[in-house]
Amino acid sequence: MPARISGKRPVQLKEEIAAFKRRRILEEASYLFFTEGYETTTLDAVADRLNVSKPFIYSYYKNKGELLYEICQTGIRLSLSVLEQSLAVEGSATDKLKAVVERVARIIIENQRYISIYLREEKSLEPEDARAIRVMRHHFDELLGDLLEKGCKAGEFGIQDPSRAAIWVSGLLTWIALWYHEGGSWSETEVVMDALTMVMKMVAPGRPFRG
Amino acid sequence: MPARISGKRPVQLKEEIAAFKRRRILEEASYLFFTEGYETTTLDAVADRLNVSKPFIYSYYKNKGELLYEICQTGIRLSLSVLEQSLAVEGSATDKLKAVVERVARIIIENQRYISIYLREEKSLEPEDARAIRVMRHHFDELLGDLLEKGCKAGEFGIQDPSRAAIWVSGLLTWIALWYHEGGSWSETEVVMDALTMVMKMVAPGRPFRG
Numbered sequence: 001m002p003a004r005i006s007g008k009r010p011v012q013l014k015e016e017i018a019a020f021k022r023r024r025i026l027e028e029a030s031y032l033f034f035t036e037g038y039e040t041t042t043l044d045a046v047a048d049r050l051n052v053s054k055p056f057i058y059s060y061y062k063n064k065g066e067l068l069y070e071i072c073q074t075g076i077r078l079s080l081s082v083l084e085q086s087l088a089v090e091g092s093a094t095d096k097l098k099a100v101v102e103r104v105a106r107i108i109i110e111n112q113r114y115i116s117i118y119l120r121e122e123k124s125l126e127p128e129d130a131r132a133i134r135v136m137r138h139h140f141d142e143l144l145g146d147l148l149e150k151g152c153k154a155g156e157f158g159i160q161d162p163s164r165a166a167i168w169v170s171g172l173l174t175w176i177a178l179w180y181h182e183g184g185s186w187s188e189t190e191v192v193m194d195a196l197t198m199v200m201k202m203v204a205p206g207r208p209f210r211g
Numbered sequence: 212m213p214a215r216i217s218g219k220r221p222v223q224l225k226e227e228i229a230a231f232k233r234r235r236i237l238e239e240a241s242y243l244f245f246t247e248g249y250e251t252t253t254l255d256a257v258a259d260r261l262n263v264s265k266p267f268i269y270s271y272y273k274n275k276g277e278l279l280y281e282i283c284q285t286g287i288r289l290s291l292s293v294l295e296q297s298l299a300v301e302g303s304a305t306d307k308l309k310a311v312v313e314r315v316a317r318i319i320i321e322n323q324r325y326i327s328i329y330l331r332e333e334k335s336l337e338p339e340d341a342r343a344i345r346v347m348r349h350h351f352d353e354l355l356g357d358l359l360e361k362g363c364k365a366g367e368f369g370i371q372d373p374s375r376a377a378i379w380v381s382g383l384l385t386w387i388a389l390w391y392h393e394g395g396s397w398s399e400t401e402v403v404m405d406a407l408t409m410v411m412k413m414v415a416p417g418r419p420f421r422g
Contacts, residue, residue, distance in 0.1 A: 178382075
């Protein structure tokens with residue numbers, strides 16, 4: 001097998017093509033799930049959009065449910081991964097939180113359609129798939145809660161209950177998927193900067209509200 | 212027609228009963244839309260749950276789409292109404308904002324199922340119904356933005372762009388419908404108080420985030 005010009009690892013063209021095909025199937029399926037709804041979309045319609053046969057789809061995804069799971073887990077899988085990376089680097093809790101909010105907000109905007117489908121179609125997932133995603137979401141909130149708690153102990157943040165605050169922060173971020181409008185009046189960068197401002201204010205030290 | 216004991220207005224029992232029937236139909240339809248999805252729910256199934264005939268349903272709602280619209284517009288109609296009431300009373304911008312957040316958070320919790328159905332099934336609404344609801348939501352955000360702007364001018368709040376901040380505040384509130392869990396680890400009052408704390412921190416004067 002020939003080596004890449006830039007390195008020693010052999011080119012895995014076959015794998016790259018398979019990954020590309022899987023991604024394209026997912027994109028077209030998500031277009032139909034988003035515009036027509038999951039229930040009414042058939043695998044024939046997905047195959048038609050790609051001008052391929054249904055058996056072609058079946059050689060990459062075992063059924064429509066696997067496509068839905070793949071779509072629904074994308075946003076949280078990527079978000080969890082950047083959260084774990086951000087926690088692993090050196091820096092203050094503030095630095096880490098800023099990195100997480102900025103990167104997760106971008107993931108949510110880039111995967112907006114997938115996340116909207118998840119929020120709409122969670123009930124259509126197989127129970128074990130829905131559970132697997134909820135476990136990831138819960139893990140995200142827990143890790144974020146730990147970060148907020150560290151920031152509180154370091155005097156950087158002022159929150160009464162960090163694990164609860166984490167749920168508000170991740171809710172604020174996920175909400176972006178439901179209203180962001182590409183080509184609308186806010187640019188992606190404006191949304192990301194606004195999200196940062198809002199989250200940093202939410203966790204800032206300050207007197208808690210007392211009626 | 213007999214008068215109420217407590218007042219001069221005649222008892223409108225017939226109207227009250229009609230309103231009660233409409234409400235019960237809506238509740239059972241929302242149960243089915245929420246658990247089974249809108250597409251797969253039939254009016255026969257709604258009639259079965261109430262042990263009535265389908266023509267009985269038709270004498271109150273002209274079709275399934277009207278039921279969906281009625282469900283979907285409930286949350287925003289009630290929220291808009293408390294926002295307008297709160298703006299009309301005397302008080303500082305802070306007082307008004309606190310009243311709005313507290314009352315809207317309670318409306319969202321009480322109408323959680325209806326709001327979740329709206330967020331899931333917006334695409335199933337008739338285009339003019341979907342538009343009518345978006346107009347109400349937009350009006351809510353505009354009025355809230357005006358209130359935030361007044362608070363900024365009075366030195367009570369510190370926000371760079373009040374109309375954008377309004378969208379984050381109403382997003383944070385609407386998000387409650389997607390995660391609040393009756394009988395879960397947070398009481399309704401805890402959620403409402405947390406929402407108040409978060410929103411008041413979001414609008415508090417303070418240096419905006421600058422990277």
